[in-house]
Amino acid sequence: MKNLLIGAALGALLLPASVASAQDHEHGCIDESCTVFELFQAPPEGATVLGYQGTEAPKYGTWGFDLAGRDTSVAPGDSFMRYANGAALDRMQIPSDRTSYGSFALLRELSDNRVKAMIEGLTARTDLIAASDEQKIADAYRSYMDEARIEALDAQPLAPYLAAIRAADTHDKAAVYMGGTQGRIGGSIFGTGITTDQKAPTRYVVSTGQSGLGLPNRDYYLEQRWAEKKVLYQAYVARMLGMIGWENAEQAAADIVAFETRIAEAHWTPIQNRNRDETYNEYSIAQLASEAPGFPWQDYYTAVGVGEVPRLIVRQDTAMPKIAAIYAETPIATVQAWQAFHTADDAAPRLSRRFADAQWEFRSRDLNGQPMQRPRDKRGISFAEGMLGEAVGRQYVAEYFPAESKAKMEELVANLRVALGNRIRTYEWMSPDTQAQAQDKLNKFTVKIGYPNKWRDYSALEIRPDDLFGNAERAGLFQWNYQLNRLNDPVDKTEWGMTPQTVNAYYNSTNNEIVFPAAILQPPFFDPDADPAVNYGGIGGVIGHEIGHGFDDQGSKSDGDGVLRSWWTAEDRANFDGLTKRLGEQYDQFEPIPGFKVQGGLTMGENIGDAAGNAVGLEAYHLSLNGQPAPVIDGTTGDQRFFYGWAQVWQSRMRDDALRNQIATDPHSPAEFRVIGPVRNIDAWYEAFDVQPGSKYYLAPEDRVRIW
Template sequence: MTRPQFSSRLLATAALGALLLGAPAALLAAKENTARAEAKASAKPEIGSYGFDASGMDTTVLPGDDFYAYANGAWAKNTAIPADKSNYGMFTALADLSQKRTQEILEAAKSNPDSMIGRSYASYLDAATVEAKGLAPIEPWLAKVRSVDKAGLAKLLAEADRNGVQHFFGGYVGQDDRNPDVYIYSLYQGGIGMPDRDFYLKDGERNTKLQAAYLQHLQNVLTLAGEANAAARAQAIYDFEKQIAAVHWDKNDSSDAVKIYNKMTIAELAKAAPGFDWATFIRGVGVEEDSLLIAQPSAFTGEAKLIADAPIGVIRDLLLVRSLDSFSDVLPDAVAKEAFAFYGTALSGTPEMQERWKRAVDFTTNNMGEAVGQDYVAKYFTPETKAEMDKLVKNVIAALGDRIDNLTWMQPETKVRARAKLANFTTKIGYPDKWKDYSKLEIRADDLFGNALRANQFAHDDNISRLGGPIRRWEWAMTPMTVNAYANFSMNEIVFPAAILQPPFFDPHADPAINYGGIGAVIGHEISHHFDDQGAKYDESGKLADWWTPEDVAAFEAAGKALVAQYDAYEILPGEHLDGTFTLGENIGDLAGLTIAYDAYKKSLGGKEAPVIDGMTGDQRFFLGWAQVWRRNYREQNLSQRITTDPHSPSIQRTWVSRNLDPWYKAYGVKEGQKLYLAPEDRVRIW
């Protein structure tokens, strides 16, 4: 991986200074290394005395009763959720910092007419021009929607796909899971405006309120589009969407890598899902190959029939609503506020929209993230951080390797394959080796809607252009400014953007226990995703394949069922429990990640005991580092929505995964009778 741009300039300047002064290069290098070592030794952690905010603890709570409250209770009590957020915690605090830093970059770029990111940012800030244009920019597209007939629907939906308008199904080009050296076009179910089929099909007071709010939203958007008789037409859209929801696969089946791998030709899809012109649609989006992956075949069968049977007026109206919703953030405030009223407030509980400058930052980073990212990493990502992360990653990978060697339930031949998979990992830290080229994207300072449309088309065309070409192993799925990390099964890689590599997750000057409990466990989480309930189905080459013995599968599934039961038992809101099956992969990631990070931490001590700092042992600090990164407060609506749609458990329950680790009991003297206590035989152990 190349160095950030700013470090290259600094190195060049340093070399030039040495030549001008005539000093021996080796002597200068030695002095520089000494200065860096002294600076590192004297530097203090950004948070607290050792990297943990002890003021956020509630020590009146026993760790064994509620470890989250013990580590984070005072923080939770004293931290308000900002009005423009549905939840607030360490991730959002860093996202705010990243957003502010990006704003500074874009403000500087705004005055340069040659800067693409500056023009993009300026176009979003120019609210007066957006209001003056009204719906005129989108009217040509809306006219197409209003006039489409059944014969022309497939062609229109292909154009909608390229324009970024959501409709009855979605498609993208990605690696073929069973042949990861080849790209293939995949289709997945769509057609509903709420996030999941359960919002339409499950009873309950909260869902009833959401259904009413969504029906009102449909009516309001039709009215904004200038349509008459909006109430009756909205009801017709809702009834149609409910029928679509009924044929959708549920979230558990849709998350199963084997179940959603269904290869078909276009002719086979047409036979399996008659009633829609699949060939025209697929060729229209730019796909020339004949092989496809269909994620949920029966849903496509059902949707094709529903589309064929539905009145064209209902289809037009649904697409009108989807069009305005899809572009709501670049249209006049009346449209933007209506979309936010449902998706922001009704669904997630967020009282206020973000300020326009924040949305302008997000708009630009969403469309040209790597163009912004080059400036971001040059200013905010240091070589020291990357070097320290490299060490941490190697230590955590080594710890998992040791775990694999010592597993009692895994067969020797499977261990060989697991070791090979571990050896084949690619780790990406901070930013891409190769930046995406946006030179073919046209951005104008006075054309916000046009910028959004062209950016969608650019992204679509870029995605489709993968077909027939080599695998782009340099590509990233997140920008450097993203506070997150991910595992890519087909690439056999783990990826850590620059923005997450800072306190409280990682601080080169913090106590190692905090770093291992924070970013170390995140590293372990992403590594272990490659061995979770879905990732374990991919071999060392990234291929979806059976490489475990039946005995391995049985042992692994038994441990998984125990973890499912543990999380099924958590009642997050009255009457609303976690779905342990849906969250299994992420829960395995947390359990395994924390386990192997602990091993890596202990190994880093070289057989010595960690010092006691502020009355806390090394093991206590390690688990506090884990708990600290999960500080988060939720609005009730957001928490309820997450139970249905988010494969991650809420932050409290993520913290509680420590109850499965024996060292946690020893560190805090957790005893039988305390609420989180599990008998040794009931503690879930997988890796």
């Protein structure tokens, strides 16, 4: 449970941390010479495949796709995922310290391995300048690896927090304490952060919304299918309270879970939380106090550090009065126990082994099915990177991001823009006025590739080699103060929401920008030596996906300047909503695991992005041929290679518990249906692979949804 809100304005390509656990990062391999092909082969008897350990980018086949990874015993129309990737998936093993594995995970490991080599190189040096970014990176890692000191301290770092929680013995005092946890451990029943104002995207605004849960979302408390996880959660709460010496731990745990269950009943659903119109509600603090009595709002915001702010945005406005009333009705002893548990839970990875292991056992093993915890050195690398992400990224770019990759990406983006612009002009369901607005938005897209032009300044952040807990606390406060200090400043349009070493991409609606970090610009997404069709299916599909977010069911509510407003005619919007409804109904039928169907309403934005990535990417590939026929390579046509490129980037396997978690909480569809869902709506896919009626995923032409 975290305090800060994650802004609704971002649409990312990959899974958020709630599903791709913070434990899920680096892994070793059988030996240093491991390649992608060796990794995906069945291991020798008795061996354990732990992942990719190299620092060189993998290669796929001779022209960007590994034909040997297909399973041609499966018809393309029955499962294009299996047809394109089946043999590779059969050979793939999920490492025991991961909840999933595949193309994305391999690149994340590649990035992590490079960062690991960089940081270990820094720790070996004796010539680093004191208080330099390089010295801070090395010291952050050293502090995580100082196990003797961490074990000796055990729970001592929590003592000041627990004393303060015990002293907060009234509801008013406890609310003030919650406000003071911004940037620190512990959290609040309300999440507050500084975000870009969606209706005035040149300024920042304070946003507040529902929070307070220790399980992934409300469903885990309220649905019978999650009952076992809820029981395990209560046992974990009791265990953690017992470890910090909290009185009556078993009863306190039961009271905490009952408290959170009542809060969960008040929470909006994940699908409701996607609606950008409904989650933008202007309030003053006085108005919020009037409409949601039972919580001392002014005192809370003063403790947060924004007490004099004249206006704020409340996301789940109808939930706030209910949660405030629940808070007022809950015995203060339960509120204190709740705060103590979440404090220990947040701090656990930076405490002694008994705390770190307890948290991993519940949050990674019990919730997501991960059999083994990551080795400590790999967790230490992730910790250092988390403290000083852009400082690490600066070195990463210098070593691993060639200038030609950026130039090639700029060319690909330009081609995708032309393709979408051409398509917009052909849409019969959209009037000329709305087409003009859409073209204006497309023309105003900002593109960021590789790395920021301006790097973060970490000079005010103190990092000590012998103070893991303090380093994390200071870094959290450093980040929160960074947010607070810019509240009255204009929005910094140069800022990045991801580090260069992140294998991901995103669209930011308030900036109307698409962003592609350096680490994703490698095979299987982008390979300068690959056939262009594969690159258009891989990174071209990613570019189209992110552009598509600007025109998905929520991104389409903002104009070319990032302003949340309706730029559609009523008839055009109704036509668009009709198309998205049909697409959602398709995804509602997908059932990756018995009893757990994809939620078309929750995954709508990402599904539209995937549909756009395929349709626009394919058209851009055709435009790149300049009227010439695509070559046939190894018996494959250009269109076939395009679709192979898209399928290959989603080559992955996931543990059942993690998959169930994803379906319940994540706005991205499971990988299998990120392949199948878009292609079955594209005429060219049927032609390329001769998919006929009677195939499992065949759609009649009139049933295919063509949005962008």
